[in-house]
Amino acid sequence: MDVNIIAGSTTKFGELWHVSPRDMVRQVVEDVIDQAMISRSKLQAIFIGNMLSSSLGGQDHLGAFFAEELGLSIPAVKVEGACASGGLAVHTGCLAIMSGLYDTVLVVGVEKMTDYKPETVASVLMGAGSEAEREAGLTFPALYALMTRVHMKKWSTTEKDLAYVSVKNHFHASLNSHAQFPYQVTLEQVLKSPVIASPLKLLDCSPITDGAAAIILTRNKKAAIRNKTVSIIASVVATDTLGLAEREDLSSLKASVIAAKNAYHQSGISPKDIDVVEVHDCFTIAEIIAMEDLGFFPKGKASFAIKEGVTKLGGYPVVNTSGGLKASGHPVGATGVKQVVEIYQQLTGRGGKKQVKDARIGLTHNVGGSGATAVIHILKCL
Amino acid sequence: MDVNIIAGSTTKFGELWHVSPRDMVRQVVEDVIDQAMISRSKLQAIFIGNMLSSSLGGQDHLGAFFAEELGLSIPAVKVEGACASGGLAVHTGCLAIMSGLYDTVLVVGVEKMTDYKPETVASVLMGAGSEAEREAGLTFPALYALMTRVHMKKWSTTEKDLAYVSVKNHFHASLNSHAQFPYQVTLEQVLKSPVIASPLKLLDCSPITDGAAAIILTRNKKAAIRNKTVSIIASVVATDTLGLAEREDLSSLKASVIAAKNAYHQSGISPKDIDVVEVHDCFTIAEIIAMEDLGFFPKGKASFAIKEGVTKLGGYPVVNTSGGLKASGHPVGATGVKQVVEIYQQLTGRGGKKQVKDARIGLTHNVGGSGATAVIHILKCL
Numbered sequence: 001m002d003v004n005i006i007a008g009s010t011t012k013f014g015e016l017w018h019v020s021p022r023d024m025v026r027q028v029v030e031d032v033i034d035q036a037m038i039s040r041s042k043l044q045a046i047f048i049g050n051m052l053s054s055s056l057g058g059q060d061h062l063g064a065f066f067a068e069e070l071g072l073s074i075p076a077v078k079v080e081g082a083c084a085s086g087g088l089a090v091h092t093g094c095l096a097i098m099s100g101l102y103d104t105v106l107v108v109g110v111e112k113m114t115d116y117k118p119e120t121v122a123s124v125l126m127g128a129g130s131e132a133e134r135e136a137g138l139t140f141p142a143l144y145a146l147m148t149r150v151h152m153k154k155w156s157t158t159e160k161d162l163a164y165v166s167v168k169n170h171f172h173a174s175l176n177s178h179a180q181f182p183y184q185v186t187l188e189q190v191l192k193s194p195v196i197a198s199p200l201k202l203l204d205c206s207p208i209t210d211g212a213a214a215i216i217l218t219r220n221k222k223a224a225i226r227n228k229t230v231s232i233i234a235s236v237v238a239t240d241t242l243g244l245a246e247r248e249d250l251s252s253l254k255a256s257v258i259a260a261k262n263a264y265h266q267s268g269i270s271p272k273d274i275d276v277v278e279v280h281d282c283f284t285i286a287e288i289i290a291m292e293d294l295g296f297f298p299k300g301k302a303s304f305a306i307k308e309g310v311t312k313l314g315g316y317p318v319v320n321t322s323g324g325l326k327a328s329g330h331p332v333g334a335t336g337v338k339q340v341v342e343i344y345q346q347l348t349g350r351g352g353k354k355q356v357k358d359a360r361i362g363l364t365h366n367v368g369g370s371g372a373t374a375v376i377h378i379l380k381c382l
Numbered sequence: 383m384d385v386n387i388i389a390g391s392t393t394k395f396g397e398l399w400h401v402s403p404r405d406m407v408r409q410v411v412e413d414v415i416d417q418a419m420i421s422r423s424k425l426q427a428i429f430i431g432n433m434l435s436s437s438l439g440g441q442d443h444l445g446a447f448f449a450e451e452l453g454l455s456i457p458a459v460k461v462e463g464a465c466a467s468g469g470l471a472v473h474t475g476c477l478a479i480m481s482g483l484y485d486t487v488l489v490v491g492v493e494k495m496t497d498y499k500p501e502t503v504a505s506v507l508m509g510a511g512s513e514a515e516r517e518a519g520l521t522f523p524a525l526y527a528l529m530t531r532v533h534m535k536k537w538s539t540t541e542k543d544l545a546y547v548s549v550k551n552h553f554h555a556s557l558n559s560h561a562q563f564p565y566q567v568t569l570e571q572v573l574k575s576p577v578i579a580s581p582l583k584l585l586d587c588s589p590i591t592d593g594a595a596a597i598i599l600t601r602n603k604k605a606a607i608r609n610k611t612v613s614i615i616a617s618v619v620a621t622d623t624l625g626l627a628e629r630e631d632l633s634s635l636k637a638s639v640i641a642a643k644n645a646y647h648q649s650g651i652s653p654k655d656i657d658v659v660e661v662h663d664c665f666t667i668a669e670i671i672a673m674e675d676l677g678f679f680p681k682g683k684a685s686f687a688i689k690e691g692v693t694k695l696g697g698y699p700v701v702n703t704s705g706g707l708k709a710s711g712h713p714v715g716a717t718g719v720k721q722v723v724e725i726y727q728q729l730t731g732r733g734g735k736k737q738v739k740d741a742r743i744g745l746t747h748n749v750g751g752s753g754a755t756a757v758i759h760i761l762k763c764l
Contacts, residue, residue, distance in 0.1 A: 045619075054436040054462075058516070060509035061464040064754035067621040068628070073640055075619030076755070077470050080436075080460040082443040088459050092474060099480035101617070127442035134440070235483070237427075237457030239449040246450070258455055372446035373458070 001266075003097045003232040005379070006216050007035035008341035013211035013329035014180040015114045021053070024212035025066055025110050032106070032214045043216070044102045045075040049089030049109035050333035051082055055124040056116050066108060075102075082128030083282065084368030085109065086213070086336025087237075087375030093217045094235040103219050109337030110212040121208050125332070128369035130243030141205055143244055143370040144283040145197035150250040151285060152199070155300035159199050163190035164307045165284035166203045166326055172313060173323025175353035180209050180329030204284040209329035213338035221382070228348045234267035234378035236260075242372045253371035256293035263363075263376040264295070271295040274317050274378070275359040276346045278339035280367035281324040290365055291319065294376075313354060321346060321354045336366035340377055347381040383648075385479045385614040387761070388598050389417035390723035395593035395711030396562040397496045403435070406594035407448055407492050414488070414596045425598070426484045427457040431471030431491035432715035433464055437506040438498050448490060457484075464510030465664065466750030467491065468595070468718025469619075469757030475599045476617040485601050491719030492594040503590050507714070510751035512625030523587055525626055525752040526665040527579035532632040533667060534581070537682035541581050545572035546689045547666035548585045548708055554695060555705025557735035562591050562711030586666040591711035595720035603764070610730045616649035616760035624754045635753035638675035645745075645758040646677070653677040656699050656760070657741040658728045660721035662749035663706040672747055673701065676758075695736060703728060703736045718748035722759055729763040 009031035011024045033040050046067055053059045063076030081088040086109035093107040113121055126134045133143065151157045167187055173179035185203055193202040221229050238258035241247055247254065264270055271294060279294070281287035291302035296317060305311060311319035322328040322342040325335060343362035345351050351359075359381075366375045391413035393406045415422050428449055435441045445458030463470040468491035475489040495503055508516045515525065533539045549569055555561035567585055575584040603611050620640035623629055629636065646652055653676060661676070663669035673684035678699060687693060693701035704710040704724040707717060725744035727733050733741075741763075748757045 051442060054434075054509060055440070055442070058437070058506075058509050059513075060433060060437070060462060061511075061624060061751050061754060063463050063470075064621045064624055064750065068623045068754070073621050073637065075473070076463070076621045077474065077619070078462040079474075080442060080462055081445050081458070088445075091457070092459065092461075092477070095474070095477040095481040095483065098482060099477040101477065101480065124440075124442075127436060127440050129443075131441075237459070239446045239455050239458045241450045242443060242446055255455065368446065369443050372443060372450070 001098060001233055002219055003094045004218050004221055005230045005232065005344050006218055007032035008215045008344040010178055010213040010338045010341050011211050012178045013209050013331060016210040017114065021110050021112045022069060025108055026069060028212045028214035029070065029106065029108065032216050036216045040070055040072065042104050043072060043074060043106045045096055045105045047089045047093045047105060047107045048078045049086035049337055050078060050111060051080055051085045052111060052113065052124055052332065055127060057112065081373045082368035083332040084336055084366045084373040084375050085333040087366030090337060090340055090377060091235050091237055091375055094232055097217050097219050105217050106214060107217060107337055108212065108214045109334035111331035111333040112210050113208045113331060114210050118208060132245065133243050140370065141197035141200055144285055145200045146244060147250045148199055148285040151289065154251045157288065157303050159191060161303035161307060162204050162284040163187050165281060165287045166190045168306060168312050169281060169320050169324040169326040172321050172354055173327030176323050176328060179323040179327055180207055181327045200283055206282045206325035206330040209331040211329060211331035211334045213334045213341050215337060215340055215344065229382050230344050230347050230379050231382055232377055233380045234263035234376065236263040236266060236376045238374050240372050242369060244370060252293050253289060253367065253374060255371055255374035256290060256365065259374040259376040260294045263378055267378045269361060269378055274361050274363050276321060276343060276356045276362040277317050277319045278322060278342050279319060279365040281320060281326050282330060284326065287324065294365060318356045321351060321356060336375060339364035339366060343379045347379060383480060383615055384601055385476045386600055386603055387612045387614065387726050388600050389414035390597045390726040392560055392595040392720045392723050393593050394560045395591050395713060398592040399496065403492050403494045404451060407490055408451060410594050410596035411452065411488065411490065414598050418598045422452055422454065424486050425454060425456060425488045427478055427487040429471045429475045429487060429489045430460045431468035431719055432460060432493060433462055433467045434493060434495065434506055434714065437509060439494065463755045464750035465714040466718055466748045466755040466757050467715040469748030472718060472722055472759060473617050473619055473757055476614055479599050479601050487599050488596060489599060489719055490594065490596045491716035493713035493715040494592050495590045495713060496592050500590060514627065515625050522752065523579035523582055526667055527582045528626060529632045530581055530667040533671065536633045539670065539685050541573060543685035543689060544586050544666040545569050547663060547669045548572045550688060550694050551663060551702050551706040551708040554703050554736055555709030558705050558710060561705040561709055562589055563709045582665055588664045588707035588712040591713040593711060593713035593716045595716045595723050597719060597722055597726065611764050612726050612729045612761050613764055614759055615762045616645035616758065618645040618648060618758050620756050622754050624751060626752060634671060634675055635749065635756060637753055637756035638672060638747065641756040641758040642676045645760055649760045651743060651760055656743050656745050658703060658725060658738045658744040659699050659701045660704060660724050661701060661747040663702060663708050664712060666708065669706065676747060700738045703733060703738060718757060721746035721748060725761050729761060
């Protein structure tokens, strides 16, 4: 693959009632154009990751919407795959560069979720699930609670194990000024937080978030003289059934396993080579499952490693330095792009207080729905 | 470009109350797999064009939805750009093949529109327009009526000129068993049909339609031994402002002009080389404007040519042999894919009663919104 990242930016994530999606996108796009030190006329296409602008905002046609915002008549495509929309937009951006039709493209992820009633948001999010699940009144916390129960039974995972994920990610978020919850929580606070869908509690769940993220991809390695060049060395998508009922094993996401296998094959990298990882911890159990599915730990062993601090800043590999979806926030269409921005920043030494020392290779893992889509990118600093 | 089409299929277009989107997609996918004589395991990715499943159907995550339907864990991406969603899905499929990451991919366009109140459909379609237009209560017939007024004033276009487009496209549809309205209409019927948004009348407007279309794209020219090989020699997207108020000229779509110029450059083809064309005649005026924007006729001259039968079966170039959006129907996310299917069928001699003799080169023109997105593909039989 000959795809390089020359800039990356995110807004502050959170309840951004004072800004529109347009404002958020303008901010990150201006930032990446500045970082890349290119004129905006060098951007040849835009790929937008977004899930809910149609159902919540009544706005479709986001590609042209943001091309107009940029004042460019360039190709613009909205890409959607539920909470993996951002990762799919990055994948599509990679295809664009690799095709040879485009030299430099902009990938943007954006979501505006807090302007609506939480129950409305919960309802439209289930657009990512199966019909049967929606008819049964299931929501995402309930679906992940079912997975948690299976993982607990199969691998003796405990509620405390889940809580350690939240504590770690909140610690990382406390070092990230762009995080929605930039503060620490204690194990006790997590365990005593209100039950949402047993055994998942409030502090096991990622929040509803507004936010945007952007990267610039280019074929030209020399485009970023000032910057270290980060290459995307694997870009892989896999899918699984929409609904849990059709799956063989609820303690693993098959799409993640397939995507990871293919990504390691594509890049020639193995999990032990990876310094820093952003995984899709929409719920604490999801991070435990992801660490196992991606091959960082054997099945049933991730919880112990997380508890021991292996994946905390200072450990190896460090997981969710941004604070993850849990503490950094989860603006669904933006998340997959933000993960790539976080790894890009880590690999170029711009991680700030949460910098992983000497990070050279990183991985992002973005999931749609309850695992029907998984997108993995592996990034390497050249 | 090294992208070849080895199969193409559409459902019957119309008010398909007895079938679900799932049924429609299954039908066209099984048909293209049969045509291509490949096993479904050869399909490496799916690109879905769809606009309204979210706002009307409450179903997002269509990529994974249809991958599950196929029983494959392959990458699946939904692509959206209003009524150009299908064209954008074809473009993204081309990027996938050209990237080298995929050898054979499926592109599907699908829309289910007739299960909802027409006023609901009109409202959600405006998700493709600008905020100001929506707040002003404008709908697409009104927006195109404004363009019609400008074209009339500038180029002395008449209501009769518009009607000739409808008469021609209904004639073509009368030869197409898959068309929503497979019958002829007279000039008088068009002119006497009820006014929708003056000067546009009912028979100037494309309908609300259910339908799906699919193609298989591959890099391997030998994949279709039995079939003539059709190559995509240009795949171009351009954008313009969402709203009409921000445009300099309402008698032309800037995105179409840019896309056409780039498509001719990319393929080395000029309009005079093209035998058969599918343009985005969401309203009769749109076909007149498209014929001028794409360089088939000088500005202000298309009406006369259409009236004289230049673009009717037997003329040159023949335009909208399917019946166009007007008479074949306009299931928005499917339209851009269906146009490619129609040209594929023409170039491989499967046009049936509407076959254009010796057609070797064809063009498709798919528009999103009132012209904010334009997608052009040029196909050539090798």
